[in-house]
Amino acid sequence: xxxxxxxxxxxxxxxxxxxxxxxAKEPIATNALDDSTKQLAARIVGKGIKxxxxxxxxxxxxxxxxxxxxxxxxxxxHLISAQLTAAGLPVCVQKxxxxxxxxxxxxxxxxxxxPCFMCTWFGTQSRxxxxxxxxxxxxxxxxxxxxxxxxxxxxxDDETLxxxxxxxAVVISIKPGTEFQGMIRGENLSSEIIGAIAxxxxxxxxxxFKLGGLKTRGFGAMELEITSIKEYSATPFKLKKQYEGxxxxxxxxxxxxxxxxxxGGGR
Numbered sequence: 001x002x003x004x005x006x007x008x009x010x011x012x013x014x015x016x017x018x019x020x021x022x023x024a025k026e027p028i029a030t031n032a033l034d035d036s037t038k039q040l041a042a043r044i045v046g047k048g049i050k051x052x053x054x055x056x057x058x059x060x061x062x063x064x065x066x067x068x069x070x071x072x073x074x075x076x077x078h079l080i081s082a083q084l085t086a087a088g089l090p091v092c093v094q095k096x097x098x099x100x101x102x103x104x105x106x107x108x109x110x111x112x113x114x115p116c117f118m119c120t121w122f123g124t125q126s127r128x129x130x131x132x133x134x135x136x137x138x139x140x141x142x143x144x145x146x147x148x149x150x151x152x153x154x155x156x157d158d159e160t161l162x163x164x165x166x167x168x169a170v171v172i173s174i175k176p177g178t179e180f181q182g183m184i185r186g187e188n189l190s191s192e193i194i195g196a197i198a199x200x201x202x203x204x205x206x207x208x209f210k211l212g213g214l215k216t217r218g219f220g221a222m223e224l225e226i227t228s229i230k231e232y233s234a235t236p237f238k239l240k241k242q243y244e245g246x247x248x249x250x251x252x253x254x255x256x257x258x259x260x261x262x263x264g265g266g267r
Contacts, residue, residue: 021224
């Protein structure tokens with residue numbers, strides 16, 4: 001079953017702006033790369049930390065807690081790729097993700113001139129995709145969304161059932177209930193890919209969209225909601241259609257039906 005091919009990057013037919021919100025349903029654990037951010041988080045919390053700084057603390061960007069667009073993109077790509085693979089549709093596995101040997105149910109990484117469904121929209125190492133993910137940032141400032149109660153995490157040794165060496169960590173997380181806002185921009189999007197994005201949003205309502213670290217330990221679930229979609233014509237550039245409210249719900253339902261038709265092999 002073939003999917004709808006985009007016109008190609010040499011021909012700009014339409015531009016899309018998908019706005020969404022995300023609400024943390026569990027504590028969220030990200031890991032700031034610099035010590036100064038960890039020290040700031042420790043000062044904000046101001047209690048219960050005997051160590052000089054926590055091991056894991058939320059990332060800061062523009063004064064907000066958040067995630068890079070690449071982190072968000074990775075979750076969307078994983079869920080849609082795995083769903084298409086289970087449906088028997090030809091999706092490649094990127095070389096950086098493949099271990100030695102063949103990955104069952106996946107073809108080798110696509111050449112730039114013949115992308116699969118996922119590489120068309122999400123890109124690959126040698127080819128830009130048609131989807132662009134903005135930072136996902138908290139609505140409220142950083143200091144208002146991080147938990148004031150640091151969490152100690154201990155990993156046990158499988159053999160001794162004692163504490164594994166070096167396996168104690170202090171985690172400062174983002175509080176459940178924290179609201180984030182994000183955006184996905186796209187070029188020449190088909191109803192199939194919009195339907196696939198809407199499908200992931202549905203999965204998130206049952207806790208299957210997870211961001212950050214410690215996801216197997218009760219962290220990371222985010223519930224998403226698409227709040228607005230704007231379609232722009234490219235020649236000339238102008239707003240063609242804005243979907244909100246009931247019209248947005250109807251449009252997303254139509255796009256999901258097209259995506260489900262693809263999953264079902266055109267049946």
